[in-house]
Amino acid sequence: MDNERRQFLKQACWTLLGGGLMVSGALSIPGRAHASGGRQHLYVFLVDTNRCIGCGKCVAACRKENNVPQESYRTWIERYAIGNDGTVHVDSPHGGEHGFKPLPNAADIARSFFVPKLCNHCKQPNCVQVCPVGATYVSKEGFVLVDERQCVGCGYCIQACPYGARYMHAVRHTADKCTWCYHRVMKGMQPACVLVCPVGARMFGRIDDQRSPLYAVMKQEKLQVLKPETGNEPMVHYRGLDKEVR
Amino acid sequence: MTELMTQGFLFPNEIEVHWSLMIVLYPYITGLVAGAFIVSSLYHVFGRTELKPVARFSLVAAFSFLLFACTPLLFHLGHPERAFNIMFTPKFTSAMSGFGYIYSFYLLLVLCEIWFVFRPTIIAKAREGHGLAKAFYWVLALGSMDDSAEARALDHRVTTVLAAIGIPSACVLHGYVGFLFGSLKSNPWWSTPLMPVIFLMSAIVSGIAILIVGYFIVMKVRGTEPDEACLKSLYAYLWGFFIIDLTLELLELLTMVYEGEESWSIIAWLLSDKLWFSYTTVQMLICSGIPLVLLGLVTLKKMDPLLRNRLGLISSALILLQVFAMRWNVVIGGQLFSKSLRGLTSYAPSFLGREGILMAAILFTMPFVVMYVFNMILPLWHDDQPETNQA
Structure with missing residues (x-):
């Protein structure tokens, strides 16, 4: 009996030791320390839903500037139409690239508006956290970027993004998404979508640029972000965001 | 075309499902590994001697499935040639980056345990063989031909230690696969702390079930009677673990229903529409309800062995299907609804192609081919091999 008990205890110790080692290994993995480490989030993007007319020029300009594959x-742009009875209709035919056809039953619609969407370049991005090889990273200026030479194409970041902003590039077979036109911004230009917007619904700039009209808006106005409950701290801010928008 | 496949509103990048049938197969095969290994450990560590007839089979089954656990991922990756970057240039904030290490450690451990368990057989084969066969088994024995009682006792001790380390490793391996999904806060169908535990329990359940089915098939082919005590024990374990597994699955659902968060409406729509067949009908009603009752009868009631084995076999086959349906409903189901919580998309795997049904079937068959070849080199069944004390 004693021998059996000794044997059992010995086995239990080994089991606990093995389990303990693994748990301690797992606990040593950092959680959210990945996002900030020495990087600054210098830029901010503002979308004014009160101004957007759903023309789709931004989507087309983005596709042309960044050679975005069709169907990605x-x-x-999303169009929201809230009926008099409270029903919500949302659509985005071809991402709004070719504009929107008028909705039928216009008399039944209480309010409608357009909401442009893009990568939020979050301060605490899920996509950066989950990338197993560090191919998705935060640049020193705070842009969330994908290194296509490193990406293994696992798609984990696509699943992790709460905004549906990522896709698998049909030609490169790597994850892809909006870069806020990093290549243009680093040369002192504006992102293509901002440049072509005919009504100024998209604004972009440095947070600390006091000469920029964006500076005053960011300081003085009540702005919203998408899905704040995720804790991702998006850097795309919205003016006039309706509660129905997710 | 895509307009017809979708209902409601989806973000434009969500029309296509990114994680395919291969990502369903990956946790399924990994689960079989963990389950089979647990059965082998029940004998080696916890001294459940009635499981001796399947002890070697379960260990080799775990090894064979383990060899192919990663292949579905390789077929899925956009750049499989960069797969090893996950180990060479890992980013440890990612749950996925640990897989290579956990997998490699576990493979090494199972390989070592197999070597110690089969050492007497390897030595005997090396002694009785001639020419190339003799050399082959000598190499396999790593030149160590000592099979004295002391050496065997040492082998036994080492095997016990390896099996004991293997239990938490198996739990980590499959709990980890569940964590890959459970830790994604972007997806309300995945994001639950119960996910790793559910994956682990369903892994154990599927491992036991495939051993029962495999044992029956092998005994039938060999024309020998299966060991009744062994089977009765396996049925009891299967029933017990399945009760825990099913309870956790239902608790997860109940929590979602009861909390009634914003996401519940889309999940309810998903379950009553796209997943009505695979979740509600297959996973929950047919493949959970029937085995639960049958295994209860098999375990608690005295009955004719023939009837008991038929009911046990049917239950095991249904449970294998239940766990596959569970993997499908988690992996595919979680991608069928939009993160806008306003619409559903569709997915049907193609038959051909890199991620098609045929390729999945081939990949799933490969572990059985490995087991067959292994059995030709080192017999898995006790009457085919020299008497040993180990297994």
Whole structure:
């Protein structure tokens, strides 16, 4: 009996030791320390839903500027139509690239509006956290970017993004998404979508640029972000965001 | 075309399902590994001697499935040639980056345990063989031809230690696969702390079930009677673990229903529409309800062995299907609804192609081919091999 008990205890110790080692290994993995480490989030993007007319020029310009494959979208426009009875109709045909056809039964609609969407370049991005090889990373200026030479194409980041902003590039077979036109911004230009917007619904700039009209808006106005409950701290801010928008 | 496949509103990048049938197969095969290994450990560590007839079979089954656990991932990756970057340039904030290490450690451990368990057989084959066969088994024995009682006792001790380390490793391996899904807060169908535990329990259940089915098939082919005590024990374990597994699955659902968060409406729509057949009908009603009752009868009631084995076999086959349906409903189901919580998309795997049904069937068959070849080199069944004390 004693021998059996000794044997059992010995086995239990080994089991606990093995389990303990693994748990301690798992606990040593950092959680959210990945996002900030020495990087600054210098830029901010503002979308004014009160101004957007759903023309789709931004989507087309983005596709052309970044050679985005058909059926994939770095940016898109959603149209919301809230009926008098409270029903919500949302659509985004071809990402709004070719504009929107008028809705039938216009008399039954209480309010309608357009909401441009794009990568939020979050301060605490899920996509960066889950990338197993560090191919998705935060640049020193705070842009969330994908290194296509490193990406293994697992798609984990696509699943992790709560905004549906990522897709698998049909030609490169790597994850892809909006870069806020990093290549243009680093040369002192504006992102393509901002440049072509005919009504100024998209604004982009440095947070600390006091000469920019964006500076005053960011300081003085009540703005919203998408899905704040995720804790991702998006850097795309919205003016006039309706509660129905997710 | 895509307009017809979708209902409601989806973000434009969500029309296509990114994680395919291969990602369903990956946790399924990994689960079989963990389950089979647990059965082998029940004998080696916890001294359940009635499981001796399947002890070697379960260990080799775990090894064979383990060899192919990663292949579905390789077929899925956009750049499989960069797969090893996950180990060479890992980013440890990612749950996925640990897989290579956990997998490699576990494979090494199972390989070592197999070597110690089969050492007497390897030595005997090396002694009785001639020419190339003799050399082959000598190499397989790593030149160590000592099979004295002391050496065997040492082998036995090492095997016990390896099996004991293997239990938490198996739990980590499959709990980890559940964590891959459970830790994604972007997806309300996945994001639950119960996910790793559910994956682990369903892994154990599927491992036991495939051993029962495999044992029956092998005994039938060999024309020998299966060991009744062994089977009765396996049925009891299967029933017990299945009760826990099913309870957790239902608790997860109940929590979602009861909390009634914003996401519940889309999940309810998903379950009553796209997953009505695979979740509600297959996973929950047919493949859970029937085995639960049958295994209860098999375990608690005295009955004719023939009837008991038929009911046990039917239950095991249904449970294998239940766990596959569970993997499908988690992996595919979680991608069928939009993160806008306003619409559903569709997915049907193609038959051909890199991620098609045929390729999945081939990949799933490969572990059985490995087991067959293994059995030709080192017999898995006790009457085919020299008497040993180990297994």
